[in-house]
Structure formats: structure tokens, C-alpha cells
Amino acid sequence: MSVVKPYDKLRKDLSARDRSLREKVVALEDVASFVRDGDSVGIGGSTMSRTPMALIWALIRARRKSLSCSRCIISSDGDLLFGSGASDHVITSWFSQGILWGVSKVMRHHVETGKARFEEWSHLAIGMRFRAGAMGVPFMPIRPMLGSDVLAQRPEAKEIDCPFTGEKLLLVPALNPDVALIHVQRCDPYGNAQIDGLQFMDIDLAMAANKVILTTERIVSNDQIRRAPDQTKIPFFAVDAIVEVPYGSAPHECYGVYEPMMKHMEHYVELVNKDPVGGMKEYLDKYVFAPKSWAEFLDLIGLEEVLTASRAGKSIYDA
């Protein structure tokens, strides 16, 4: 299969989607039905920011497998996808829990034993792959990666001589995921989504994907969206399902709402970096499979930590 989706297929797939103005709100336990085993899944946010953690949590609980996941920078969400068996292929520029904790032992275990693939591109290359996908063109030209071994490992990218200047350029192929998972601060029941603060690559990702599932801190009325349409970053017709999940990025952060829940992150990292197999199983059993609901998962993180993260998150507006 070609690394780039043929344009005919891209257009045909989009025409087949129901893009009407309709309410798309579903329950968290129902979102897994929008994702099939083996799908390519684009993940919004970056590192520990606006990670669609509740969606990833729901996909793991539904025992999805063989997902090919792409994200500009992937953190503990990548660990969980590998560790649970939901994914065996991650496309990203950086994969570890966070700089504070060194190298992820979960990533290392899966990649070094050949259980899973970590496909590395430069950060800008990932961005331009989503951009090309969003633009409906098969590639974008960039200059980074040339001369490096990152490029030597990526036969999917093509070096060319520029037809205008004769310079060397690199063409990176469009990335059009089957599904995009994105967490936002607010959206209406139709899917008009507003993102505060850092938007990372989420707009390109949403427009590139063939299906978009949103989680939102809260659902607001369409009237409220219309009062500030300049804040709307993703239009309703690109969105296929919406779940209202307060603290849907926990234990990661959501701009202006909460900072990362660092005690939980530290607890997680200690558990899995000590034992990437047993520690991961323990974490998944306790925090992913056992809770009856996302609220119960938050309960396990603990009220005090959730409140501390919220207070810190809102302080962005004090400065």
C-alpha cells in the first residue's frame, strides 16, 4: 500500500461522511465503536498537554489492537498504547514520558525487543505531514532531516532537486489518519470546537483525518460558539463524535483548566520504569480496567491532586 492515500480515495472517503449539522454527542463507553483494529490514529496535543487521555483509556478498555498511532511528541500515552497492546506502531518525533524522567523503559522494552515500532521523524516533518494531509496534496517540501540518519531511516521521504532553484529539498508524505483523537476546552453539540492556548498540530490533524473524535472539558451551546467564532479552531463538519469528559486529559494538562497531575505521573513512572511489563500490568489493571468510569479513575488520582492541578492550571490567567 502506498504511504500516501490516493486523492480519489481521499475525496471519496470524505464524501461518504455525514457532514450535516447534527448533534454528535456520545458516551465515553461508545467511542471505541468509531475506531477499528488496525486503524491509523492521529493523537492531538503534545507531550503532557491536551492529550486525549480519556479516549485512549476508552480504546484500551475496549481492547482495540494493532493501531498505528501518530503524534507530534508522545508521552505516557504512548507507553499505555504499547503496554496494553492497543498499538504496535508509533509515528512521532520524540517518545518518552517526559524529560524529567529520562528514557521510558516501556518504550525501550517494546522497541528493543521488536514487539513494536517507533518510527522517528523530525518535529517539523510530522507537522508538514499532517499539513499536506489537511491540504489535500500528497507531500510538503521541507529542509530539515537532510543529511541526517533520521532521514536515512525514512525511505518514505524523498529527496529532490527543486525544479525552480536546483536546491536539495525533502518531500515528506501526507499523513491522513483514519481517525483523529483530540481534546478541547469547549465545543457545541455539533462539534464546533474552541481551543485555548497552545494548539500544537491539532487543526491540521483534524482536517487531515477521515474521522474526528473530540473530548471536551464541557459542551456549550451553539449560541455561545457564535458569540466568539474567531475562537473556533475546528469546524463542526470535520467532527464525527463528541464526548463531554471533564479532566479528559488527566493526568496530563489542559491549558487554562489544569496542569499535569505530577504526583500521579511520578507514581506511574516509578511503577513502569522499574518493571515495564509487571509495572505496566499493575497500572493498567488498577487505573484503566478496574474503574467503572472516568470519574472513578479521577477518584483514584485523588481529589487533592486534581484540585492542586486545577488551581495551578487556572493561574495562567493571573499573570
Added chain:
Amino acid sequence: MTHKSDYTAAELLAILSARQLKDGMVVFAGVGIPLLAATLAQRLHCPGLTILFEGGVIGAFVEPGKLPPSTNDQRCTVRANMVLGSAEVLLLLQRGYVDVGFMGGAQIDQYGNLNSSFIGDPKKPKTRLPGTGGGNDIASLTNMIVAMKHEKRRFVENVDFITSPGWIKGNDTRRKSGLPAGGMFRVVTELAVFGFDEKTRRMKPLALNLGVSRAQVQENTGFPLEFDSDIGVTEPPTEQELSTLRVLDPERLYIA
């Protein structure tokens, strides 16, 4: 004057690399020591320093005691001039708006190539490292300052894998690879400050840190170094530099 026992290696790194920045510059900073050193420079001799972060921030002004755990966290945006998409901020490098890129490093070689991807053969790696992040983009598109620990296993003749290109194989190989702009400019370690020969593009010591001998630098470096007979010595950290740095990172997140 401060004494060697008054500061840690990480503090020395942060302070020496902060001194490399000049007021009015636009600097693209990575997480860890670079973020801290750029913020320190801003509080000392560079009040007009514009700091960019890959998360999509222009003009960051990180708050003391609230260091972001990555360059993609909301703490990076406090008092910034602008937030934008990650691809957009990285494209500023390609367009040429950035004076200096500033990163840490896991492994570097004689031509300033950086490896943060694999230890050992990439086909069957002994260790898979986290990868490039924005490192390859920054190193490919602008002048680079690298702050890193000086150990023999980190300063090697040739890196196992070029994640972020320096001068590639020296001479004009970088330009010939399709990277006509930027290149490795300075490497700052707890032992010395390095530049690169104008022609061969090999790493070259510019100054030794106080109390460090040439032999000590050479012993900790996996390739031969040429020392000028009149090589200088860096000024040790001042009380003001140290106290400002410690206010920025009271939890010693990055200066442990």
C-alpha cells in the same frame, strides 16, 4: 570570587551557556538547561532576549519557581508575546527568524553532530533513546549552542547515529547535504567551551573552565583536540549569577 565547591556542574553549565547569549537575540530553546540558561540570561544581561519554544511560543518569560516540565506545557506561555502552532514556530527557523538554537545533548562527535536516537547499531539497538523532537529541525536550520555533560562516552569521534546534524563530515559536507544555513557554533561543558574550525569544522577548545587542565579535557574526550597555546580561561560563576539561577529553579529540577 566563587570557588568550585560553591556550585554544581549543572549550575556552571547553565551560567556559562547563558553568557553565550546576547541581548536582542531570538533564541529557540530546548527543555532543561537551555530553557533555564535562556531564562537566566533574560534576567541578567539580556532583558530583550526573545525565547521561542517548540510548543508554539514567542517571547516566553518563564516564572521563577514555575519551570515548565517540557517546552510544550502551559507554563511556557506565561507573559509571552504570542502563542502559535508547533509547525508554525518551527517554520520560523526555516524562514530564518531565529538567531540561535540552544539544546542539550546526549552524544556529540568531532563535527558537532548530535545523537539522541540510538546507542549501538540502529538495526539492533542496545538502547533506543527518545529521538529528535525539534532537535533535528533546530540544528538543521540555525546556529547552535549545545550545553552538555562532558564524558568520554558522550564526546565520541563519530556518533552512532546523526539525529541532529552539526557539520556532518566536516568541510562543506553540511552545505552539500542540503543545509546551507546555520551549523554548530558553540559547545559548553563543565570542563570547557568549544567552537568549530572555520574550514575543517572540527571541534576546537576555545577556553578552559577554572581549575580544568588540558589533559583533563582530552582524557574525557574520545577524539584528539588541538589546544591553542594561549587558550583562555572562563570566568567562574558570580554570586549574582548563582543566586539568580537558584531563584529560577528552587526545586533544582534542572540544576541538580
